[in-house]
Amino acid sequence: xxxxxxxxxxxxxxxxxxxxxxxxxxxxxxxxxxxxxxxxxxxxxxxxxxxxxxxxxxxxxxxxxxxxxxxxxxxxxxxxxxxxxxxxxxxxxxxxxxxxxxxxxxxxxxxxxxxxxxxxxxxxxxxxxxxxxxxxxxxxxxxxxxxxxxxxxxxxxxxxxxxxxxxxxxxxxxxxxxxxxxxxxxxxxxxxxxxxxxxx
Numbered sequence: 001x002x003x004x005x006x007x008x009x010x011x012x013x014x015x016x017x018x019x020x021x022x023x024x025x026x027x028x029x030x031x032x033x034x035x036x037x038x039x040x041x042x043x044x045x046x047x048x049x050x051x052x053x054x055x056x057x058x059x060x061x062x063x064x065x066x067x068x069x070x071x072x073x074x075x076x077x078x079x080x081x082x083x084x085x086x087x088x089x090x091x092x093x094x095x096x097x098x099x100x101x102x103x104x105x106x107x108x109x110x111x112x113x114x115x116x117x118x119x120x121x122x123x124x125x126x127x128x129x130x131x132x133x134x135x136x137x138x139x140x141x142x143x144x145x146x147x148x149x150x151x152x153x154x155x156x157x158x159x160x161x162x163x164x165x166x167x168x169x170x171x172x173x174x175x176x177x178x179x180x181x182x183x184x185x186x187x188x189x190x191x192x193x194x195x196x197x198x199x200x
Contacts, residue, residue, distance in 0.1 A: 045070065048080055055082070062097065063088040084184040086124050087191050096123035099190045104130055107143035108152065115143055120167060124184055127157055127170050137168045150186055154179045 047053050048068045055066040067083040087097040098121045106114035107129070116135035121128040122145070131137045139159050144152035157170030174180055 045078060045080060061090040063090070063094065084181060084188050086184065087187065096125050097187070097191060098123045098126075098128075099187055099194070105145065105147060107141070107155065108146050109143060112146070112152075117141060117143065119145060122187070124180070124187060125172050126160070127155065127172060128163065129168050129170060131166050131168060137162070141170070145183075147186065151182075153182050153186060155183070
């Protein structure tokens, strides 16, 4: 490991084991074991129940933010689970990592028919769409992203601005936590393909 590495080998191994469990189709929200006694576990459980708590990791010019959430098992015991991360990229300002699609992908309606809105880039909180077929860019949309090999992911967006030549930036409106989590998983998988050095 390089002397100037931002993460220790243990931290890299931890992130790798989480990504391996994602690739194997395991539950992403694997339980989090906290060493340090019941008082520390109780404190962390109370914080997660009342606040938005995350675990942060940084690698080169990217940051990964893993959300913690409280879930109840079939015996009504509460456990802290780790969710799929939001990936940020450093630059003049920190922003969610945007995945540029090699080929634009049409958003679909409820029946699975392609719309005039085609995804060019996507992040967990925004999307750049190309408006085709002479259509007008809607102020708000509610459609499905259906990448090959994935179940359709419901997206809702609100127009932010025109970028250039039919490209429009939309802010994604959170509407269903499960759909947001599915989008995070999809983006994480695409990040793994785009940055294999981080995931090996």
